[in-house]
Amino acid sequence: APPRLSLICDGRVLERYILEAKEAENVTMGCAEGCSLSENITVPDTKVNFYAWKRMEVGQQAIEVWQGLALLSEAVLRGQALLANSSQPSETLQLHMDKAVSGLRSLTSLLRALGAQKEAISPPDTASAAPLRTFTVDTLCKLFRIYSNFLRGKLKLYTGEACRRGDR
């Protein structure tokens, strides 16, 4: 395997981003005031139904992860901009938002090196691929929960399987 492949396959690397996301989620969990966003932001669906996931084509899993990650990155950038424009942005929230922006960029790069982008655009039956399910969120607390659930779920599952395939 090329050396870049091993980086995200080192579970501790991904774990760092997951822990960062959980921390951001925990920090905003209770906040009502100062947490609402001035507009709705579109985010990917984080839900994993294991019965369905196990029966899904690798290409479809890759689409869910790759496109989901792109949408999530846009959402967090939008959140960052809205937070910066709000009347009294909290420094803590801004730091978590900045770390999320930075982390999602790293994860995108790591997943590209793992081949997720290629897998996501070349499934044999592209026509039958289901469109990406999305939601909208209107608070930072929901945005960070999506961020955390996406990393812990789809991203971690896909990465684990892709790394095992790469091992063979």
Next chain:
Amino acid sequence: PPPNLPDPKFESKAALLGTRGPEELLCFTERLEDLVCFWEEAASPGVGSNNYSFSYQLEGEPWKPCRLHQAPTARGAVRFWCSLPTADTSSFVPLELLVTVASSGALRYHRIIHVNEVVLLDAPVGLLARLADEGGHVVLRWLPPPGAPMTTHIRYEVDVSAGNGAGGAQRVEILEGRTECVLSNLRGRTRYTFAVRARMAEPSFGGFWSAWSEPVSLLT
């Protein structure tokens, strides 16, 4: 999914969790494709599953009802439970649970859970202990809980007890995905008993320790 009659496996898992808090609404999944929620209360004449209403909502989807069952517990109380359909046992999304009293609409329980955070696996199986060829080490091997999901995400704990009860028990943490360990600090000419239990690993998953496996023993 548990049938309407008391199932010994469900009974033992409910008992394992029930010790954490009576009168609480508890939920667990065994394979991430199932979810059962239950509570126990003192039996009282005329109070049955029709007296309560259980509903749930996956974020972004409509509320749905879940049919309640009831059965007497081994301790003489009554247990109410409901089992979600596989299509609705999704992980990594908030799942809101609501139990109300059917007649008055009064709130009995309200919880938000993530299915991936309430995993209660079966016990590991096939535990074997042998003396290594040299150095007096003991090698333990076992198999993941049968039918368990995502076995690379399961971590284990080994219990080591000296047979004579002296010296107390020792617990060894095993890294996720590993199903063996080498114990090197045991005393000679001693009968040891070993057992192992399992749980899904953080941070993607969470939940409870499984029951202990069948124990095995060995004379060093």
Next chain:
Amino acid sequence: PPPNLPDPKFESKAALLGTRGPEELLCFTERLEDLVCFWEEAASPGVGSNNYSFSYQLEGEPWKPCRLHQAPTARGAVRFWCSLPTADTSSFVPLELLVTVASSGALRYHRIIHVNEVVLLDAPVGLLARLADEGGHVVLRWLPPPGAPMTTHIRYEVDVSAGNGAGGAQRVEILEGRTECVLSNLRGRTRYTFAVRARMAEPSFGGFWSAWSEPVSLLT
């Protein structure tokens, strides 16, 4: 992020790296959520941070400016530095750096780095040395650099020096994640001094050895 006034910690880290190559553009991160780049040059009248322009580009994104600061160094030169915003300190992504002379546009520096490959941790803390109960071994323990990221990815090096200077220093490599070691090959009735330093482990990370911790000493 370093303020406009010389910060003793930044100063000492810059000095640690500065010994590697003067007149070079050097960058480091302390916690993987920060990045500071700097170079030093002979002070010359009228040359200040406005004379240079620093810009950077994360792969696939637009070029952005980074505001340059300047301060005199302990050695009488001048140091120019800039600190990237946290949101742009992504690891595992190529980061292109460009310094030009503002007036002419002439190229001064051009480098492509990965933030995860230029980690410069703080020194480990809390180093303790004690004689083991038996065998004359020395046991060392310490703590990871305070606030360091991913402590399981940090490896260490221990420096062992005999107090009288005879026998020279000995370096012991410690596996990543470990924060203790047992030294068994020391001479008796000798005063030894120990220190430990840290760096992030390859292949996921790279960078530089931290400064040495506060030393401790002990009579065997």
